[in-house]
Amino acid sequence: MLRIIVLLVGISLSRFADADTIYKIVTELSPPNQTVENHKVAGTSTELVKQITHHAGIDTEFTIYPWARAYKLAMRESNTLIYSMARTPERENYFHWIGPVALFHLGFVTNSYRDDVTITTLEHAKQYKLALQRGDVAEGVLKALGFDYVLTTDIEKSYELLIGNKVDLVLDDPRYLSSMAKELNLPQDHFKFVFDVKQLSVKGYLAANYNTSIDVINKLKLAFTEISQTDFYHQVLESAPH
Template identity: 25%
Template sequence: MNRTGFRPLFRPALARRRALFAMAVALLGAGTSSRAAEPALRLYTEEYAPYNYTIKGKPSGLSVEIVMELQRRMRLDIPIEVVPWARGYRSASTEPWVGLFVTARTAEREPLFQWVGPISATRAHLYARRGEQTGIRSLDDARKVPQIMVPREWYIHQDLRSRGFTNLEPVSTPADAMRMLLANRSVVIAMDESTVAETMRLAGLVSDPPEPIVKISEALLYIAFSKGTPAEVVQRWQQTLDEMKRDGSFAAIHQRWLPGVPLPSAPAAR
């Protein structure tokens, strides 16, 4: 009893209320920490016009527009980071929750990623300065030149390396390869045919465009998600892309960037 003779009946009830409040705050804090710890998807792309590149510091291009529309439909707002291809490729092949685009889907890369697409298609050639007599008529001939400039870790680089080419000279960007060719620092470069004109324009090169002399390979281009990205996330991206293809919005974007170029067809199930 207290001095007034009444038992403090309210104090245990108050203590219980305070304990319940403290528990609720703790649980709320734990939930917030859990959500904050949940990994966020990262999206990487590179300078690879007209598919993806920067204009006034902002990502642009065919695949960028498609990825942004996919995000709009899925109510996502993930920033697109433009990084050197080798860096983005390394992250996507070794870290969870990473998407990299556009990525050529090749036999070597097939088991390394989960694939959403196709977004487009491309063909790769060896290019020489227009009118120059290189004497190169085949890939075997190309093994004999001092060096072949090729963007580092592009599918073309990986393809030629897997064929035993020892004269490859990797560079950071396609523009670097183009500058070196036109400056007569290389006899040939390896490039995608759909990127040549835009690469020259964006690099401010006004020379005659180089000409293809030998075909290397062709490939379909995809968004590559790291193996550590949950399969249901990848499936949602593919389903949303399929919706874009059904309603015609994909075709409209593709033809705006690559007028007259056929839409890519998905290969048979692997």
């Protein structure tokens, strides 16, 4: 009887501990998926993550960092989640993968007035100066394809180099150019998409540090399954943002 009581107390304390845990959720600035509104992390993918974590019944704290820092935090600290992250063989064993919360069709972007920037093949694009975010999946892909590039801490810094004509190209999804222009206080048509990089059509996942409680992981996966059947989920992953 005493053993049973001790076991029940242990289970109860474990549940209270889970209830008191605040799970850190990290991401990067990437409009319209991850934005900042009224000093809070917002955006379409953020809303999906909030719905998933709320449905799973866990308390969360969202923070935006440069991508490389967000990635290191999520890889090193238990009870830390990250989004929207490409699922690659190199990353596979460091995380629990909850599910996709974004879809990217990435390609080269330049300023709309840059009529001198014309690209018909990937090889042709190598003549132009390119900015990428440090630690982004595109860095590895384009390096393997023989590209040279300038590394920045986040996508906003890459766009700032483009706006100032310090580089000729950045990488982004054509659906998101007007959102980025708005974020940077520019006309919606300031940027133009010039070439689709087929190798960079990727899903962006919500993932959790590998040492996070398996009970919490299971709750998150179950919540994702339910949220992924909603109209809003399909709108975020399949439709152009408004």
